[in-house]
Amino acid sequence: MNTETMGAAPWMALPETQAVIAALEARGGPGCARFVGGCVRNTLMGKPIDDIDIATTLTPDAVIEALGAARLRSIPTGVDHGTVTALSGGHPYEITTLRRDVSTDGRRAVVAFTQDWDEDAQRRDFRFNALYADVRGRIYDPTGEGIGDAREGRVVFVGDAETRIREDYLRILRFFRFHAWYGRGEADHEALAACQALKDGIEGLPAERIQKELLKLLAADDPRPALRLMAATGILSAILPAVESLARLEGLITIESEQLFENDPELRLAALIPGDPEVAEQAADDLRLSNAQTERLVQAVGQSPRLVSWMSPRETRRVVYALGPKAFSDRVKLAWAGSDRSAATPQWRGLLALGESWTPPAFPLTGDEVLKAGVPKGPMVGQVMREVELWWIDQDFIEDRFSIIERLKAVVQGMVF
Template sequence: MSAQDHSCGVADDPAFGWRNDPSLQTVFSLVNRDGEEVRVVGGAVRNSLLGAKVSDIDCATTAEPHTIMAWAQEAGIKAIPTGIDHGTVTLVIDGRPFELTTLRTDVETDGRHAEVAFGRDWGEDAHRRDFTMNAVYMDAEGRLYDPVGQGIKDARARHVRFIGDADRRIAEDYLRILRFFRFFSQYGERLEEGDYQACIAAQASLPTLSAERIGAEMVKLLEGPFALKALDAMHQGGMLTGLLACVPHLARFARLKQLAAQLYLKPDLNLLMTALCIDVREDAERLAKTLRLPNRNRDAMMRMAKTVRSIKTINEQVLEQLAYAHGKETARDLVLLALVRRQIAPDLTELSMLLRDIALWTVPVFPLNGRDLIDKGMKPGPKIGNHLGQLEKAWVSSGFALSKGQLLSMARSLR
């Protein structure tokens, strides 16, 4: 089946307005010559079909990498051999990167790596891709090509489906198991039941993948708008606990998503992970190690799990104290986490107003330092730090109302 057997035009569709971008037109002009052709493929086309935001624009081409590099050099365009052995060159035009990958055919795969050869057949290139919605191409004239015959329909329906035989697609790269659920998390309308069962059946192969690759997919999955549906599907298939190396609390995760929507908030990754499976320090350490998360994520989850236990009520004073101690965004996350754990039960309208006010609040600066105490006759040494800590605690408890003079008066009793 040729690419031309399934084509349609989108030249006047506003969702594809990006096709007129001058930088992209430069890519078309550079490569569409001497019998070669370049087409946009993957995310930009897929997202335009399903109404999502378009960020990166990736392309497929019949031209081989060395040819693209030579043409770019002649035109004065920066070309980076991003993955030249696999056929990928990045062109940087007006500061914007465009990845161009030569059409490929798989020679040999082992579930982790693939040996590929360059080709010129658009249909063959399409059929080696993962999902139908990722195998739709757009040419310079705004024509769409759907070699597999289902890509356009599935993208518009947000239907996550492997191309051809799911077992074969998975065996080519076991990461596609997680990509299947990640795409469901991002687009969320429907997954192909037979493909879902194939992923569940093949889950024993996931440990052959690097922790970094698994972690990168899981992070993207957790941040998807339909993450709860994807996580639940994985959990029902017996996959989730092993992947996270902890017990997932899907009810808590669902409550977080619901409350965040009601309060018009967007939980960040640390809050999502803490709500899902972090109760104690060891949970955070284990999850971070399993998914190869940066230390800053691990530390943030540990702090939240520890600090949230002390939140038993919420009012303006408590929220300001949390914001002073941990920052305004973390204070907001801690309150939301306490709400998710049912430690507090405020009126959501009142809470929304409190959170709005704290976002506008200027965090005060403690008015004393060690030099102030020394100038008042205190001897330099470790006690200075202890005294400052006591005075700062009193200042915070006063609602940040104690003046510098009042604090210095209090300091006299600490000598």
Template sequence: MDRLILPAAEWRDREGLDRLVEVLGTARFVGGSVRDTLLGIPVSDLDLATPLPPERVLELLKAAQIRAVPTGLAHGTITAVLPSGPVEVTTLRRDVSTDGRRATVAFTDDWREDAARRDFTINALYAEPRTGAIFDYFGGLADLEARHVRFIGDPIQRIAEDHLRILRFFRFLARFGDRPDAQGLDACTVRAKDLMALSRERIRDELLKLLVARDAVRVVELMLARGIFAPVLPEIVSATALAHLVAREAVAGIAPNPIRRFAALIPRDADLADQIAARLKLSKAERRRLVAAVRAPDHAPKPLAYRIGVESAVDQLLLSDRPIDEVPAIHAWQPPQLPLTGGALVARGLAKGPDVARALRAVEDRWVAENFPGEERVAALADEVVAQALAATSKE
């Protein structure tokens, strides 16, 4: 691939970005924004690299009245908060020492030295903001064209510096790669047990990103074949259910969800799912969703969605072998509210207390079974249930 100029892109016209670049004086776009623009895909995060020390970056931003947040000062990262959103500004750096989980860095003014500490060649591309000129120190442009995911330098050494790079290798392969670098793949295989030293939060974050990538199934199969999951998630032993789910998502026109896809990788056991969710420190909402997803659907689509929520009902149906046309039928459905209150039952003669709650549940069960009829039918159901309750009470 010849020397390229960064194509025009919507993000390059973000409000405040030109002024930020002007204030810094010397800076280049780096990483994902350059890579993704060259691939013609949307850019989410925006990063600038600069040879300026972080303290000088803070001074310049303060003088220019640009809000600056020292989000990672020890590592040289300042977040500039623009009207159009945050931009991370990071001083060029080199690693002084690493232990597989974190690095001690020193700042530098050498662009190549900064590029050399990055993980993959496709992530070490820089672009000059004004001209769009691209700087490529390690063959990233050629790798990007070939969809080749390759470590910078010796893969074993790069993994020793940060064990998370094992999972990042597979995530980038699932998102961008047509083929893995053989040397990198072998290194990840040999060093898979290094993942045990990582926090489960870091493992969780990378895995969930991987699962929604375009080629997740093939890459998960490769990871299983290479024993990557065994040290930290031994419950994952097959990608068959994931492949089944991905195919059904496509037919139903449902966007992938990382928790739903993770549910496809673990046994269909709610207790075990809860244990795994706790181990990975999923949020409370994610934990509930995962536990619900591994259960088999036990109602028709709308009653199911009413009982457990539309989101979880869609998960269960997609993960099952139920007819796929059941999914679109509820995906955009808004479950109705029962048009009846406990007060309406008291007005019909029930005494306040547990009898009202039981009667309300009985009406609701019949209302759901009859496919959510309107107020007139609900009133009739209430009359019937109250009459039955009062008759039972009189017999006592």
């Protein structure tokens, strides 16, 4: 097993982190617990740390007892698979007992606990995720290649790529997700070939797991190279049959980079979908998006009203009022991404600025006022309000209360009850 020292990273020295390690070692002795996976990998790569995961030789029951003895809260998040979450100083730490696979079916595994760090490493997906570090910052690299992969930006499966994928077909999408986030240069040829050969296994995966991986991939700074590989191997169409082109997504990511917009994985997903709300709704259903995510996706790809870069301020306010500020912003960015960006950037930027700076007013007419004007209760009240509202919008959201009431009277006089 290769070892190397990365030093004590700041996240390792946190009192709450030290408290968890101390609790485990008080039960299992020094060296029974090591940091594993992303926190070690990202430290080597100089990237931010999101989660701190710990591997241990202690069984889940022993982990719970050790945490309790140290007065730390434990949550049995996945005891059957060896995982307990510790809460220390308000921070979660996922602690997993060393494991080996007994059987797998491509979606889930039956595991047995082990005391062997090498066995645990062999069941992990990628070599740079099979890195462990002790409390002094000494790294353990059971595959002998994980440290080099992390430093060179290589995403390589542990052992045989096809074997790892057959254990869990989600690893196909994880390969592209990790390549988008951490890969540099060409993708590993063996891994790519295995992903393509076994892509039919994706069909048996729960939609929620696919959605999660796809949105994580789309959140990378520049997922375009990974998505091109997915498209070329037929894997993108396996999870998003509606995708016809990457052109609008490519344009959106260029705009985000040039204009310093935040990465927006949900809008990037919308950029992949053709401009048809029905297609977007089907894609959202296939991916089991939430109601809020579905509504955003459907609104973003809509084509009416049509947006152009040379819209006047008055036209812009009408559209913002009709769509709402968020949907307007999404539509502008997608229209911008699908246009000739070189010539119209100032105009598109101006549209966004106006949409962000103008708050659509509430329609200043109530149902009670319509009733007082002589309209009987029933559907006619809504019809009258809509007629006045259309006039109010056409008047560029006039604030003159007298004029609004006079318009109401005129509409009522012209209707037959």
